[in-house]
Amino acid sequence: MALPWRSRRSSLVKNKPVKRISGVEVSIPTHFRCPISLDLMKDPVTASTGITYDRASIEAWLDMGNATCPVTNRELKQEDLIPNHSIRKMIQDWCVANRSNGIERIPTPKIPVTKAQVTDIVSEIAAASRRRDRARCGQLVAKVRSSVREGERNRGCFESNGTGRALAAAFGAFAGVSSVDGSVTRVLEEILAALTTLLPLDEEAASHVGSPESLTCLVSILKHGDLVARLNAAVVVKELLACGGARADGTADTAGLVEALVKLIKEPVLPQITKASLVAIFYLTNYSERTASRVVGMGLVPVLIETLVDAEKSMCEKALAVLDALVGCAGGREQAYGHALTTPVLVKKMFRVSDTATEFVVSALWKLCRGEEEAGDEGEGRGRCLREAQQAGAFHKLLLLLQVGCGEATKEKATALLRLLNGYKKDECIDTTDFKGLKQPLLPV
Incomplete structure (x- = not known):
């Protein structure tokens, strides 16, 4: 027997319109609407139970701790969701047909990365950094950045599968190269850019970024990198110091670090860089009166x-x-x-x-x-x-x-x-x- 809330939802679905700017109402076909949000599906996925939902709605449902299909009440896992390209194509065609009524065509969504794909990328980054293969590591890091930019789900998948630790380890590996030339600097900057998308650092990642070699490279980027690189370096230093007082005490002794951060505050080049540098200096001066006196002297x-x-x-x-x-x-x-x-x-x-x-x-x-x-x-x-x-x-x-x-x-x-x-x-x-x-x-x- 249908539950009362399901009956009410059915009546809403039949009557819910979309209004164009001019005020003309256009009824959305029932099978184009998500059973949860009742809105036009932008990224339809079909569950193992046979029900099609909008990805954002069903993933939000599962993220709330639910483990069943909202319609059938059968067991459901996030990995069981399969993109429904047929429905998505039909929805796009319907949008195009109703363009004159103010309906915009939904863009073709990108398929989120899977845990298996992320695990493979993380393994490859680790292998490339061990070989000091700059070109391959740069390609993989660019792939991580591109995927993370596609949505919060991708970011969460990379974050929960050790990508931050792998990137931090790769940064430490290339920072330890005896001769840091232009190509090494570029891959270090690329790794930093990817790492800032997966903050905060966990203990293992912080230990790699906080190594003497890594800190020396961070100081060099703070002094000589372009605006984006300096911003990323300042943000990573700030996050590193936020991890704990003992590490901050040792970090302050890195040659040129305090001076580089103070210069970015005294000679601002970008508000975000100034803010990150201020927070880093705050941690350094709070943990050490000696460092505070040094900063005052500057x-x-x-x-x-x-x-x-x-x-x-x-x-x-x-x-x-x-x-x-x-x-x-x-x-x-x-x-x-x-x-x-x-x-x-x-x-x-x-x-x-x-x-x-x-x-x-x-x-x-x-x-x-x-x-x-x-x-x-x-x-x-x-x-x-x-x-x-x-x-x-x-x-x-x-x-x-x-x-x-x-x-x-x-x-x-x-x-x-x-x-x-x-x-x-x-x-x-x-x-x-x-x-x-x-x-x-x-x-x-």
């Missing part, structure tokens, strides 16, 4: 402050993250104190970007103001940061932040900042009556 603090003036959200968040890390060391604070825009820009960005940015702003301001207090009267920026924060309206904003809520660490720093601001110049602070309505008690001085 003059990055003023660059970050000026970047914040008119940066868009994503860039702003990343620049704030790095600035917060750099003002954690004395040299970073001194450079920040010496820049006229530091405090006004930070206060301005407190509520104008995102919750993440707000946390970094409060943390950076707290480090700067606390640094003034700890420096005493001899500090170069003595009182300036607190005074400018008050004038820019930091007191009001911090009170509002505590009222609307924030993370525990940010709340502690905001509270400490309010105490500093409230105690620095009482005549410039808010009258106690302004605290009415706040849930928090009056902050002690």
Whole structure:
């Protein structure tokens, strides 16, 4: 007996039209519609149960954890789906016949790769890299990139069958070639381009990319590659550092790496490269105070402050993250104190970007103001940061932040900042009556 939802679906299928722009309705033939979405099928596949679905709909159904055919309720696996070229051709012919009614012809879909095909490609990449066969490896890598671009299903198939590890191993193998000439550089750049489509790196892949030889090649590409190659190198370095602190500590010692990343931030050539470099520097400086001091010595603090003036959200968040890390060391604070825009820009960005940015702003301001207090009267920026924060309206904003809520660490720093601001110049602070309505008690001085 037909289930109620199936009966209702049948009635919908019979009556569902397609409207052209002019408003004329065209009924889609029932056998051209997917039983799941009720829409015109663009990539019809027939299941082992004999029912034809649109590939996107039935794969989404199976990806949700279902293991049966929605119509017959019989067992169904993704590998049982077979492209129905006959139905697809009939649908295309129908689209062409109804072109005058505003129906566009569906494109011929490309057949997704299978697990067996991916396994063969991965094996061939491994064999070609062992032989140092640059030409064959380049062909296979290009095939991976082309297939991944065809759809998320292909990407998932390559990702789940060890392609990222194979590409990382191939990169390490060619990076270890004693004489790196133009042809080796090209295959390394091609491997990087394919690897960036299959991120994040797993532990094995990270170990290959994080080898001394691989890191040396990445630095060379960051310095001398074209825009696309430098972007891919920066993204891979960023992902490598995201894998763990121990690896980041060793990576920072790679000759020229920190300098190359800082240069890409100071002399921006592409926003995506700048963002990836900022995230990489953030990891490096967060894991090592020694690296943070090196970066400060390269003059990055003023660059970050000026970047914040008119940066868009994503860039702003990343620049704030790095600035917060750099003002954690004395040299970073001194450079920040010496820049006229530091405090006004930070206060301005407190509520104008995102919750993440707000946390970094409060943390950076707290480090700067606390640094003034700890420096005493001899500090170069003595009182300036607190005074400018008050004038820019930091007191009001911090009170509002505590009222609307924030993370525990940010709340502690905001509270400490309010105490500093409230105690620095009482005549410039808010009258106690302004605290009415706040849930928090009056902050002690």
